[in-house]
Amino acid sequence: MNLQTRLPGLDLKNPVMPASGCFGFGREFSELFDLNQLGAIIIKAATKEERYGNLTPRVAETSSGMLNAIGLQNPGVERIIDEELSNLRSYDVPVIANVAGSTVSEYIEVTKVLTSKAKVDAIELNISCPNVKQGGIQFGTNPELASEVTYHVKQASGNVPVYVKLSPNVADIVGMAKAVENAGADGLTMINTLTGMQISLENRTPVLANKTGGLSGPAIKPIAIRMIYDVYQHVSVPIIGMGGIMTAEDVLEFLLAGANAVAIGTANFHNPTVCPEVIQALPHVLNKYGFSSVEDAVGKGHEHETNLSRA
Amino acid sequence: MNLQTRLPGLDLKNPVMPASGCFGFGREFSELFDLNQLGAIIIKAATKEERYGNLTPRVAETSSGMLNAIGLQNPGVERIIDEELSNLRSYDVPVIANVAGSTVSEYIEVTKVLTSKAKVDAIELNISCPNVKQGGIQFGTNPELASEVTYHVKQASGNVPVYVKLSPNVADIVGMAKAVENAGADGLTMINTLTGMQISLENRTPVLANKTGGLSGPAIKPIAIRMIYDVYQHVSVPIIGMGGIMTAEDVLEFLLAGANAVAIGTANFHNPTVCPEVIQALPHVLNKYGFSSVEDAVGKGHEHETNLSRA
Amino acid sequence: MKKKIVEVTKVETIAQDTIEMTLAAPGITTGIQPGQFVHINVGSNSSHLLRRPISIADVDLMEQTVTIIFKVVGSGTAQLGQYKVGERLEVLLPCGTGYPIDSINMSKALLIGGGIGVPPLYYLGKKLADQGIEVISILGFQSSSNVFYESKFNQLGDCHVVTDDGTYGYKGYVTDVVDQLSLKYDYYFSCGPTGMLQAVTNKLAYQDGYISIEQRMGCGIGACYACVVPTNDGTNGFKKICKDGPVFRANEVVLR
C-alpha cells in the first residue's frame, strides 16, 4: 500500500506527523521508537526570544479531551536551531517549524532565521495560539490581520513553503482560509485548539493558572472534521488536518473530509507510540474501506454530494 | 438546603431544567418521573408553521458527545399551544418557550402568540440553531442582527421576559452577549451546540443527512464554562448555563462560572431520569463544597481573581 | 416503559459475531408486546452517551427474563458483548409499539426476517403459535456462519433458511424463497435491513403485512425527533420509529 503523500515542499513517506507542541523536538519520543517512521515532524513553537510560558497548572483533563495553557515556552529560535534542529536533522524526516510571535515583525524575523540558518522543510505559521496574551489568536480570528502576517512571512520565507495554522475559534472558518490562501499560503493546517476552561470545585477558581486553555483531543474531532470539510470545498491549497486523532480510522475520516495529511497531538500523551502504531495500521484500514493509496482517499467524503448534485 | 433561584419572570424551586429540544414537551418523561420536581421546563423550538425538519439520520454519537440535526421539526406554534402547553400547564413548573424563525417578523409573531395566548413564563430566543438553512445561526453570529431581533421580540413579548440563547460558534462571545443585553434581553441562555460533522468510512459521506450537526454533551463543557465565565464578567443580566451537564458537580461548576441556573440537554438521552437525580444530589454537593444555597455559589469561581486584583 | 437495572443471566455466542443475552429483573416482562425493544445504556457517560436499541427476541414470564440477540457491528455492541453473567445493565423497556397481534384476525402468518431482523420475529412467532395461528418463516442470512435460531423457528412451524451465498439452505434472497414457495397466508411480518424491507414490501404489495424498521436514535422514547420516518399519507408528516414504531403497517411509511 502506497502511503506516500506529496505536499508543497514536503515529500512524505506517509501522511502522519506529530502536531506542534505535543512532541517537543522529538528527543524524548526517540527513546520509545525510531523517528524515521514518521511522515514528518512539526516541532514546538519557536519565538524570537526565549519564553518562559505561563504559571502552572498548565494542563487539565476533560471528557475525551484536555486543556492546555503552556504559553509558548521555548528557548528562542536561535537555541532551538543549535540545540534541537541539528539533532532532528540526523533523521530522514522532513521538519516543519511552528512559528509564533506577538508582532508581524517577530513572525518575519523568526521565519528568516529558520529558513536561512536551519533549512527547515516548511513553516507552520501559528496565528492561532489561544494561550498567550499578545499575538497569536488575534491574528487567527481576524482575516485582515491573518492575511497581512501570511503575506509578509511568505515574502520572508524564500522558497520554503508556508502552512498557516487556523484557529477554530471563529464564526467563519472558510473566510479565514480564503484570506490566507489569497495572501499566498502554500497550505493550511487545522485545527488548533478551542478556548475552554475548567473550574475546580475545591479551590473555586479555574484549574489552569492561565484560567483559560486550549481544548484538544477526541472531544473536538467533529469540529475539526466539519471545518476541514467546509474549507476543502472552497480552497485549493492542501490541508494538514488535526484535532482528536487517536486511530488509523480517524486518519481516514480526516482524509475523506479533505485533509491531504494529518497531525496527531494529544494522543501522544495518552500513548507515546501512537504515531508509529497509526502509521502501521493505516494500510490495513485504507484497504478495508476500499482505498489503494492515501491520495485515493483524499476528499472522498464529498463524492456522494457531487453525485447527487450531478443528478 | 435552599435550592430556590429567582430569575426575571421565573421563580424556580431549584435551578435545574431540561434544555430545549432534549425533552420534547415533557410528555414522555412524565412516564418516568414527576415533572413537578423540575425547576422549569424549556420546551422544543416553536416556529410559526409546522416544520418537517431534516432527513434522517439526524443524530450521531461522538467521543463524549453527540451531533444532532433535527432541523426544528415541530407542529407549529398554534398546535404546540393546543396539544402540548395545556398538558404542561397541569404541572406546577414554569414553562420557557424556545422561539425559532427564519425572519425577524416570524420571531415576533411566534412570540406574540406564545405570550398572549399561552402565557408562557419566559421566552428563549433561539438565534443559534445551526441546523436550519435559513435563519437561526446567522442571527446568532452577527451582533447587529442579534441585537435587532432581540429588540423587536422584546417589544412583542409584553411583560414576559426574554432570554436570548447564544451560539458558541463565534470568535467574540462577550460582544454577542453585550449586544443582546443592550437590546433589552432579560437574560442569556448559553451555550447552544457547536457545528460539527462525522463522516462514515463505509459510506464515504457525512453520517447526518444534513451533513453538519450540532455538537453537544460533555465534550463541549469546557467551552461552555469558558464562555459563561467570560460573559459573567461583562454583563449584568442572569445566565442560564448549559453544555455537557451530567451531574450535580457539573451544575456547581456552571454556578461557579457565573450561571444562575442550568439546563440539561444531551444527558437526558443517556439517562432520562438525570434531571431529578441531579436535583436530588445538588444539596449534598453544594454542602460538600461549602455552599449554603444555590445563590451563594453563583459566580464564586471568580472570587480568587477578585482577591488577587484587590491585593 | 420503565427504567430498570437488570442482571445478565446468560451470554452466549450463537453465530458469527452474534450474541444471545438474557436479562433478568422482577417485573421486567410486564406489558411487553412482540416487536418492542430494549433501550440499553451500554457504557459510562463518556464512552457511550447514546443508548443502543435492541429488539426483544424472547420473554420468559416464569423466570422474569427478556432475551436479546445482537450482532457486534461497532463499539456499542462490542461493549455490550463484554458484559458477563452476574453483571448489571441499566435499560429502558419495553420501548416502542410492537405488532398488534391481539387486534388482527388471522389463521396463517408468514414471518420474513433478515440478519439481525430475525430476533423480534421469534417472540412474535411464539405468541402467534400460542394463539393457534399457523406460523411459516423465511429467514435470510449472509452465510452459513451467520445462521441462528433455525431449530427454534422450526418448533413454531415450517422454517426456510436462505443465505446470500448459498452456503446454507436456499441460495439468494428471502424474496426468491417467497417466489419459489408460493405460499398462502393472511398477514406477513417482516424485519431486516431497509433494502430487504423494500424488496419484500414491493413484492408483497397486494398482501397485508407489518414491517419493523430501524433508525439511529437519540432519546428512544419519543422526545427528540431523531428517529423519524416519512409517512405515506401525502401529508409530508413523520412518524417516530421509537414510539409510533418500530412496527408499522407495510404501506404506512416511506422506506429509503
Add this chain to the structure above:
Amino acid sequence: MKKKIVEVTKVETIAQDTIEMTLAAPGITTGIQPGQFVHINVGSNSSHLLRRPISIADVDLMEQTVTIIFKVVGSGTAQLGQYKVGERLEVLLPCGTGYPIDSINMSKALLIGGGIGVPPLYYLGKKLADQGIEVISILGFQSSSNVFYESKFNQLGDCHVVTDDGTYGYKGYVTDVVDQLSLKYDYYFSCGPTGMLQAVTNKLAYQDGYISIEQRMGCGIGACYACVVPTNDGTNGFKKICKDGPVFRANEVVLR
C-alpha cells in the same frame, strides 16, 4: 524509560482510600532509581486521556515487580483502584530523575514524608539501608485511619508517625516532630504536599536535602512543558518535574 504491559499481581487496601498495588512484567525493574515514577494509562481513550503519575514505592528484583501505593482522590485513581489481580495495565517506566543516592556521601539520612508522599521514601529508605546508611523517618498523616507502612519503615530504622489530629503517634505536623527530636543527620529527603515541603525546606534551610514535588502532567516524559517548576537561580528558567525531577535539591526550585 519503556512502555510496558504489566500484570496486576496484588491489590490491597492498606489504609483509608489507600491502595497498594503490585505490577509485574519481565524486565520491569531495570534501571529504577528510588524517587522515579510510573506513568499509568488508567483507562480507555475517552475516559482518561491523560496518564496518572504514581511513585515507585518498592521494587522486587527477584519477582520482577514494582509496587505502587496510591490514594483514591479522583476519577483516575478510582479507576486504577478497580483493577483486579490478573488484569493488565499499560505503563511507562521508570520515569523522571530519582534521588541521586549513588553520588551522595553520607552515614545518616532523615526521611520526611507526608500522606501520599510517603511511598517513594520507602524504596529510597530500603536502598539507603542496604548501603549501610542509618535511616530515620518521620511520616505525617491526616489521621490514624490514613497511616500505612509504619512497620515497614520501622524495619529500616527509627520511624516516628505524626497525625494532624493526634489520633495516632505525635499530634501536629512533621516539622513539629523535627523540632522535638533535634536529630543529627547528613541529608534529608522529603516528599509530600507543597505546604509541607515549604515548611520542611524553610525549617531545614541550613541542611542539605532533596525534595520530590508534584504537578499536573501532560506527557510525563519531558516533551510538553506542562509540569514545569521555576528554578531558584535567578534566570527565570524552569525545570520539568517529569524529567529533571520529580526529585530536586531542596533549594533548586521555587515552591509555590
